[in-house]
Amino acid sequence: MKRISFALAAAAVIVALAGINQGAVAQTGPGAGAGMGPKRCAGKTQKMDPELMLKRMEANLGLNAEQKEKIRPILQDEIKEMKTIRDDTTLTRTQKREKMREIRDRHHEKIGEHLTPEQRQKADAMREKAKERWEKRKELKKEQPKPAGEVK
DSSP states (O other), rough: OOOHHHHHHHHHHHHHHHHHHHHHHOOOSSSSTSSSSSOOOTSSSOOHHHHHHHHHHHHHHOOOHHOOOOOOOHHHHHHHHHHHHEEEETOOHHHHHHHHHHHEEEEEEEETTTHHHHHHHHHHOOOHHHHHHHHHHHHHHHOOOOTOOOOO
């Protein structure tokens, strides 16, 4: 009788622990922004990767091997400069935004020097579309009412 009681108690503990574990697993899902791709982070700054940027440029602009080798150090330099600005605690948000815009413009011009006229035209058009998307998101964000109690 003692063995049966012990076996039942052990089984009850195992079932209880399994139930607790399943509850924890059910609560930890893919998280905010799930299914939106690897670069979407719920409100976090996206990590810039020169190789990913280069791969995207290659796919969209049809870069050749020589162009990729010339553009890679430009992208690496841009990312390094952006990180320096991001980490600078003496700058205001507006100052950081302006400096980052200057960095992007300067590097866009440097990259453009290594593109054919057709690629340059396509890159300019892509940049303009991205700017339009950013402006649209900015407007949508302004229009959305803030939830009660939210502090920015």
